[in-house]
Amino acid sequence: MSSTTGIGASVLRKEDIRFITGKGQYTDDVNRQGQAHAYFLRSPHAHATIKKLDISAAKKAPGVLDVLTGDDLAHDKVGGLICGWMIHNKDGSPMKAGAHPALAQGKVRYVGDHVAVIIAETYSQAKDAAEKIVVDYGVLPAVVDMNTASKGPAIHDVASDNVVYDWHLGDKAATEAAFKNAKHVTKIDLVNNRLIPNAMEPRAAVGDYDAGTEVFTLYTTSQNPHVARLVLSAFIGIAPEHKLRVIAPDVGGGFGSKIFIYAEETVCVWASKRVGRPVKWTADRTEAFLSDAHGRDHITHAELALDDKGKILAFRVKTKANLGAYLSTFSSCVPTYLYAPLLSGQYDIPAIYVEVEGIYTTTAPVDAYRGAGRPEATFVVERVMEVAARELGMDPATFRRKNFVKSFPHQTPVIMCYDTGNYTASLDLALEMADYKNFGKRKKESAKNGKLRGIGFSAYIEACGIAPSAAVGSLGAGVGLWESAEVRVNPVGTVEVLTGSHSHGQGHETTFAQLVSDRLGIDINSVAIVHGDTDKVQFGMGTYGSRSGSVGMSAISKALDKVIAKGKKVASYALEASEKDIEFKDGRFSVAGTDKSLAFGEVALQAYIAHKFTGAELEPGLKEGAFYDPTNFTFPSGVHICEVEIDPDTGVTSIEKWTAVDDFGNVINPMIVEGQVHGGIAQGIGQALMEGAHYDKDGQLVTASYMDYTMPRADNLPSFQIGMTNTPCTTNPLGLKGCGEAGAIASPPAVINAITDAIGHENIAMPATPQAVWMAIQASGSKIAAE
Template structure:
């Protein structure tokens, strides 16, 4: 593998600029003549806009313009018989149909509200001024006359008769009633069951809270008619597509989107947001660049939130503890509008993983997606898979307890053992060894010694619990044919271009995008491994639609399995072309040219040329047979995989609960994951650590709460608790490896595993300690202390 190739523990090359303050983020960019935008946001969850008074704000110092929703109109040639039409609404790009065949009810989502606001923080107007402070101050002078209406924030109450309506098009606030699986077969399995486990599960709403808040700069060049958007985005090409084809800002060839360094995304920066639309539109209107960046309070109010499911779930078993069937009904809170990919999260990213690692003969899932007067909900790290894993792993754990079977043994009894395995819910698992991950995790946690540790903890006034989470996820979100059949509005392939310079250095242009994953290192490692050149001779270029060919961005742990596979495919073409060049330079048959460790050799001889010599020869091009070899060395590729990838593994959490305070301390954590082939173990371990931290945050600390009037109660870090270093133990991270057969590199993906596995592992540990299941996330000290009062204390504690 070499010192910097596949499998090497290479330090991230991009980190030097990040930790020394040399990064280039959207807020670091300033354009000549730039103005600043500040949005006037609704303080009400639901209200009609009677009028918006802007005169006083327009007269304020430094103010250049104040716009309302009715001002956002397209530009057309001046003509008496042509009127400017409104720019398009924001869209949801994944069409879901209800079980009766009707398409989902997508309510209107204007960039600035025109007549009705539907959640606290909804945009009502924008003030644009010479400075950020002037824009903020003037925004206080905008007078909005609201007719306040009743609101509903709870998704179950939103379905009740007489509940306030979020969108007229969605009667009863129902976006869709969707189902997956075989209802008749599942019902039959339950009728034949020896034991049925039932749970009501709440998957709490989360606020993403990336380190870098969202930002945007809209710029317009009147000489060329080109718009440029600098933005904190995980997929700049899709942003350009939506802004052009659906919102109607500009033709695609007149719109450039640049996503520079991005300080964390976790899904919340996949989407197209209102502020980006307004900044671009206003830049054209004012002929000056317009910049906006969110403060943390705006992020809490307007960034797409995650999770927020309420689920009734049942698991049917025979007398030996073999699972016969799974039945699930989920109410998914979509918020006030359908965000860009929101409709797919509680359907095809959730229900298709309800088989978990288990051989379940019959599954039936029903999902009701519901509008409420809250911020939109969309993909957040894991996107549907954490919700599915939490349902499955809580059910499996409780079923084992109720049947008096050790939870680890229960899982082994029901694991899928033969591959490929077709689940009842679309997915076909290609390969895996679930027992291997579980067995290694049990060994690392010293599962046999749990009883002894429980007794020792009790002497210290603690209840010790151990919880397992055997998760599986579908990553490498693709293939295009599959997602197209499920309602996706785009293909989910990836693109790459490999440019070899005359001196042999290499530039890789990728449609993937990095926002903390270390692509500039891992992608370069692949090139080094294949071409035999040093890491510092490879540059990774991404995030600019004028430099990089169309690509689909980064989310769903697809960068390695799909993005790197596209690079691998382009490298194959580069090496093939380089062999032609080498055969000409070495005066040998192409079939006799061998390439290894950066050297081209004529088989059976000592005649050779190194990589840089062949690269130069490709551009010098002296004497090339024109009908066989073109000058230069540059190749591109598009890669569309044949299947999803299926990372899987087992996480085991050991926690202690203080009997007096209810505080839960995570004292040990073991993660054994199967990510297929690993490019850089150090980066993978970091991804696992970060994912677990977010999962622990959801299980113990984080919970986004709205009151009955739709006011955000947890609107700052004073009220919304993020995990800190002392909330987490040192993690024991290990792997098993079954190379993925559906891509050329054998990669499965690692970015979301920790966030998927962790909540179930921790809640299973807490309930093991408590001796009952009556606890919901986040398991705060107050909730755990109350749950302790319902526990039957072991004799030694009395």
């Protein structure tokens, strides 16, 4: 059984029948009796005071139940949205966090900011009424460019220079000293382009207040319903936790953007009591572009100090990170603790010093997006490594190999302690799969056809499975980052697993069931995975940062250990043997050295009928829970190699070959893991070649639809060659590292390294659109290889 449905089997996804036949139940599919509809009036200005807000005509419009504003929030003492991670400045003072009301209170700070909500019988009526609201804006200059933000008008009074924090990590003195002894210094300036998440399902919320029980229910598109309940309860003050139920049903993609607690769901749940009716809102695509938290958006200068043999001596990095107009839920930690600790990459770097300025701008909030800080770090490390190799005249693979961390555990100068890894193994396999030794021949072949061919490497590391609670607590996190699980065995031996992880595309209903099937020796179809409802699952921290396997499944594993231990007790009574003689294997409890045994289901039945033991001897039933708090991050790593061909006449880049060798430790379901890698690479190629949020100087989002925001499509991508090495994680019971973000982390520098190799110079920014590549070719006159 375990060979076909257990750990390591490519089991087809159990949830897909539901999804591909239209039977999924998403938030927009939820319709409550008497439901009304919300429409948000949003700011057309990037930065303005609200001098006057007249809602009187809108309130009288047909079908309107109420029009609510920031004043109503204040009246009801509804708190503002929060940022859950405190960052301290270099001088030890706390970051400057401006207030973030769910509906504007006197000022709007980005195009799409929430001015008022109209609640009406129908969505169209709410939208019609919105046109009757009269707002007198006092327009202020937009603050769009991070480099000049400090000179702009203050977006929040608490931060007069628009700097949220000025943070650093590492040993400045040791780094400076190492640079003094360097024989060569490689310098690079980089922009990590701003991205818009574009989950297939837009955000949505249905708030439903029951006056009889005084319980609020919120259906919402969340990656972490318990965290949403905690924030809405403890900070925003909607209701105490036992009077607030949050349900995140099927969720159609998140990529981080559905971690955060947004204005819209806060308003819907609060307003449902105000109007005495359930209140529903579903974002249209334009609202998603304007108001989903964006990702990335860094400007970085990096310098790498090297000795005369190509060995790295030190690394220093200075980054400005755009945090947008307000601090979103986890925005503060993304460019700090999720970024700087990854700047050692796969390399043995004696000294590192990183400075990060978080900047307010009049743009949508920026927060975690697939990889969250780690793609930004990897882009810096892998670009500087490639450039350094070129400057030194060394083969980029050889240069990396020379500087790899080779013994473990390895303590970096930037917090992280890598438990294990084998970077040489993944590089060797990747070089072989990519047929690196014949690249020169292929380049010549391309040149004959008038094309420029290039190859680029990315040897990435990421930190997943966030995280040891005490460690993140010491760094400013407002929460612990463990996970919980409960395994409920039914009397006939079927199993329900309640998990605090949340599946929104990851396939947990399959992979988690594989673990249970494997460990308990039962049919995978006898296992149900329950998630996404705070009334069912006691607590959970949710899914992001590739943590569901390494943290969520570890909690399930612990709970399964307890179930098996209890099962042995039950079996010892049922089989009339000593507990220490009971063995559990392949789904059977047996008495060692005898042919006496009971199937798992038979023991479950014994546990519930409780005929063979007394209440004084053993509690009936078979249900166990566990909380798992990791002792370290996990460190997936790998090598991706991208080979491009560029048409110098048009600047079009075609990805000809993609090799991905990843080390995720143990793998539960290779098919699902490969799927994650495919999706991640597609998103990374999207960032490198196509995607980019663009605000004009007035703070208007120019790329607010698919007419102007370029998403990667199937025909932009080659067939990926996927390989895996396996160095199990040493710090969790299953040896899992996590695979959800690797592709998006690894791929952007591989693409840009390949393009810069092809065009023969380093000056190209992401997204490397045809126009950008053509201009780069024009600037350098690099006709070279094409001739």
